[in-house]
Amino acid sequence: MPLKVNSDEEAEVARRFQVRWTPKLLLLDADGMPHYESYGFLPPAEFQAMLRLARAAWLMNGRRMAEARQDLEDLVVATPQSALLPEALYWLGVARSRTRDREGAVQIRAQLKERFPGNIWAVRLPS
């Protein structure tokens, strides 16, 4: 459900979600709990990738791990040049692990380290 919030006119909502900079996008669950945030402008393709990543985060936090995994698998295939790919690979590793695909998790983590060795998402991987 998309909602535009003018942070000047709706200061209470902005304060509730600690909005200091705009544009800021937040994905909430139906209880108003944030699950993903993004700052700044993104070109259309990256914006779409970000939305898909945000949805995967919402699914994972809602323990809908199999659905999240499928979304992330599809995202990684569909956006091989995305700047968000390292983050997507990281979470795909988590999703594979949580869906009992240990070998698949190891494989995706190795791919992340090999393709993006200096990227923060590769740095975050357990050694």
Place this chain on the structure above:
Amino acid sequence: MTERVRTSSEVVWEHSLEAALERARAESKPVLLDFWHEG
């Protein structure tokens, strides 16, 4: 009152957090908040 704007892409933007959360609960979907300001 909630204003609903139907764009050509058929995205229905809510104008109230409460309405968006209520709709999210009804449809089991998340809410996307797009914070902006003028200037």
